[in-house]
Amino acid sequence: MAEPLISSSAALGAYRNSQSLEKAAPEPGGGDFAKLLGEATSSGLSQARAAETVMQEGLSGQQSTQAVVEATLQLESTVKMAVSIRDKLVEAYQEIMRMPV
Template sequence: MTEFSSILSTSGVRGAYRSSKELSGLPGPEAATAKGESFSEMLQTATTGAVGKVREAEAVAQKGLTGEIGTQRVVEATLELESTVKVMVSMRDKVVEAYQEIMRMPL
C-alpha cells in the first residue's frame, strides 16, 4: 500500500494550508510578509494556531465522550485536527530540510 505522505505533493500541502487559513480567517504566509512579519514570527504564529486547534479538538472529543456534543461535530474536529497535524509535519520537514541544506554549504 502506498504511504499517504509519499503521494502528498508540496503544492498540495501549500494549497491546503492556504485554504485552511482562508476558512479560519487567520492570516496566511502572504499576509505575514506583506505586513513585515519575520519568518520566525510567522512560524510562531502558525505553531500557536496549531496548538490551539489541537486543544480545541481535544476539548470537543472530551465533550463528545460525555455526550454533550454530537458525533458529527467530533468527527469534524478530528478531521480538522488531522489536516492541521499534516500541515505542521510538512512545515517541520521543510524547516529540517532547509537546515540540513544550510549545514552542507561550504564555508
C-alpha cells in the same frame, strides 16, 4: 438518506479559515520569521486543544458524533500541516549545513 460526513457549515468554515490565512501572510521583506512561526505554533496548539475539548465532550454525550468527526478531521489537517512545515525546515537546515563555507 445518511447524514454527510462533513457538513456544509464545516466546509464553509474551512474555506473562511483558508481565506484568513491568505490575508495573514506577511509582507515580502517586512515579516519577522520567528514571530510568524510563533503565531503558527500557538494557532496550531489552540486548534488541537479545541479539538480535544470537542472529543472529550463527545465521549460524555455533550457533542454529536458528527461534531467529533469534524474536530478530528480538522486536527488531522493541522497535524499534517505542522509535520510538513517541520519537514521543510529540517530539509532547509540540512541544505544549509551542506553548503561549503
